[in-house]
Amino acid sequence: MAFIRSILSKGKLTTDSSGNIYNPSSGEIGLVHNIVLFNGNTSAENIVISLNDGTNDYVLFKIGLSADDTYILDFGGEGMVIPYGYTLKGYTTIADTVNYVIFGTKEI
Secondary structure (H helix, E strand, C coil), rough: CCEEEEEEEEEECCCCCEEEECCCCCCCCEEEEEEEEEEEECCEEEEEEECCCCCCEEEEEEEEECEEEHHHHHHHCCCCEEECEEEEEEEEECCCCCCEEEEEEEEC
């Protein structure tokens, strides 16, 4: 078993509730330490982050983020565990206005 610290995922949120923002590769477990969100829009954005187990979505966070503001979700300890087969999803009010970066560790 090896642990590799890395940027697990990055991109821009869409308006699609099925928008995948992170899913571990086969044989990996993701340990999410931080999710950084930045709203580059000129108006507030509503952001939803959920966890999908392959069948159901479970909303974890609903965040109202002001224009030009940053929000950091910080997970202490080993982090939020995302096993293979699970997916973090995220979406927002207006597509391509909210950047995200997910920092963590891959357990392989």
